[in-house]
Amino acid sequence: MEKIFKTDVLICGAGAAGLTLAIELARRGIAFHLIEKSPAPFGGSRGKGIQPRTLEIFEDLGILEQIAAAGGVYPPMRHYAEGGGYRDEEVIEHAPPTPAEPYPHPLMVPQFMTERIMRERLLGLGHQPEFGCELLSVEQNAQGVIAKVISDTQERTLSARWLVAADGGRSRIRQALDIPFPGKTLGVRAIVADVTLSGLTRDAWHCFHQGDMARQIMLCPLAGTDLFQVQGPVTAQGEIDLTAEGLDALVAERTGRSDIRIRSVSWASAYNMNARLAEQYRVGRILLVGDAAHIHPPTGGQGLNTSVQDAYNLGWKLAAVAGGAPDALLDTYEEERRPVAAAMLGLATHLLEAQKRGDMRRGREVHQLDIGYAGSSLAQEDTGRQRTLLAGDRAPDARVRRAGGESVRLFDLLKGTHWTLFGVEIPAGQIAPLPGVHLHILGAGGDLTDEWGEFNQAYDLVAGEVLLVRPDGYIAAIVTAKNSAFPEEYFAKFLTHQGKH
Incomplete structure (x- = not known):
């Protein structure tokens, strides 16, 4: 058997x-x-x-x-001009970290x-x-x-x-x-290849003939390696030579330079771009x-x-x-x-x-930071207040101070497989602990204080409000503590019980 x-x-x-x-x-x-x-x-x-x-x-x-x-971080893109010379452009928007978005x-x-x-x-x-x-x-x-x-x-x-x-x-x-x-095939066939090469510096993403889909070629140094990634559109039909010799000839043709030499290829692919769901x-x-x-x-x-x-x-x-x-x-x-x-x-x-x-x-x-699940059947709100942060949104980071004196990030409190429940200025015992749910109270008598105001700035909760965060870091519910059946009612509806999860 x-x-x-x-x-x-x-x-x-x-x-x-x-x-x-x-x-x-x-x-x-x-x-x-x-x-x-x-x-x-x-x-x-x-x-x-x-x-x-x-x-x-x-x-x-x-x-x-x-x-x-x-x-590592993305280097600037170096656009080479037809008649010689180049200009560098930051293609990735760089911004300083914030308490909510580290x-x-x-x-x-x-x-x-x-x-x-x-x-x-x-x-x-x-x-x-x-x-x-x-x-x-x-x-x-x-x-x-x-x-x-x-x-x-x-x-x-x-x-x-x-x-x-x-x-x-x-x-x-x-x-x-x-x-x-x-969906649809987008009418673009392209190559992508990981190569070792000589003739280019690693301080820029080198781009030739940007916007010309017949001649464009880009060579990007791959952070953490000695490789470059070669990208470029190719003809819709026919075999593409993805050997070192073939890519060397393609790069020479499109850059007009003989000093850029492809030495070896560790991986290469030719593919048609599609958008399908x-x-x-x-x-x-x-x-x-x-x-x-x-x-x-x-x-x-x-x-x-x-x-x-x-x-x-x-x-x-x-x-x-x-x-x-x-x-x-x-x-x-x-x-x-x-x-x-x-x-x-x-x-x-x-x-x-x-x-x-x-x-x-x-x-x-x-950046995908603004992706959320507002309107999801798992999202619940009953505070009646207008707010910018809604159930279903990503839970922002923030610094708070523990009752013992040390500072801690919300992301550290959220890390793991558990759910997390935050209450603002709620009397001890008003919210019963549940298996698999970490409970934190902000304010007098609680285990956390919003010393830097970062929690309030991110979440805009008032005294008596409760915030439930899912294991994947999205807000499940924002309710008032007067809802005495919360969160037991929420878990009974969606998850039956938490157990070790």
Whole structure:
């Protein structure tokens, strides 16, 4: 009789989305198995921009310092003129950190380094991907899924309560489910390659013929490596020579310079830019994350970041349902994340059109700090006050002082798998503690004081108001403490019980 391996969640795809979900489940003690069809980790730089909101997520996941050490800031873009000379332009909007937004600009980290750091974090939690393992077939019923996989020529059967498809833009799982993937091909074919070269300095992102889609070529030094990333549009048809010799000839032709020499190629790809969005993110026990659910043009650095945030949204919900929360909680994943992907598709497409005109500037619109879930069925408000910060919004950072005297950031208080409840000047005992919810009271007699006024500036709460923050750092509810049934009523409605989650 065939032995069937059982787990709670089977994750197909060990890219950034799959790894984020695996880390989220691992730190909550949820059983999972992470498989990847490729025999080895992805070795390219395709998604190299880590946006500020993703940096905040990486802080919570425990990898921010490693990410910051591995990468660096974006250099200025150096535009070379036809007749000689050049001008430098800052394409990334730089702003100082604020108490509410500690990471004001993106970092450049090649994708292969980001995913390596994520695998190391996952290994520290006692798990690792199974590479060279391909999903052959999957069936589902009311209890879960039965998956056939093959690795090292050996077929196995895996049984899981849920299957998460993180298997990329050509997702076989999405196709098997017949989920429509409407959108459009954007009429741009391009190359991206990681190379070693000579003849260029590493203090700038070198750009030739910006806005000319027949001749444009860009060469960007990849932070934390000795590599450059080569990017440029190519003809829509025909084979593209991605060898060192082929890229050397392409660069020489488009730059008009003989001193820039491609010495070696570590990874290269030619691809057609698409903007597509799955019509649904869930079919029964199977859910889509990342590129399996949406694909973007690379402009604006939204793809990898949106994928990470998909998995960050789904992870705590899967864990909660595995622990007894209503299955309907999983429907809020698509409810919250699909509109975000639709907006990101529009933004990336708009930025591509701007790039065609020669405009490479990027500002707050790509930082993903303003993304939220206002209007989500998980968002609750009953204070009756007009405010700028709403349930569903990202929870800002701020400094507060502990009763013991030391200062602490809200992000430190939020870090982890728990929910967090803040009350302002609420009498002791008025809010009952709940399992899995960290309770903090600001004001006289509380454990925190708003000494610098940063909490008030960020949240604008008044005495008697209560703020509930979700495990993924978004505001679940803003209510008055007079609501004596809160937060028990909230958790009874959405999560049944918290347990260890």
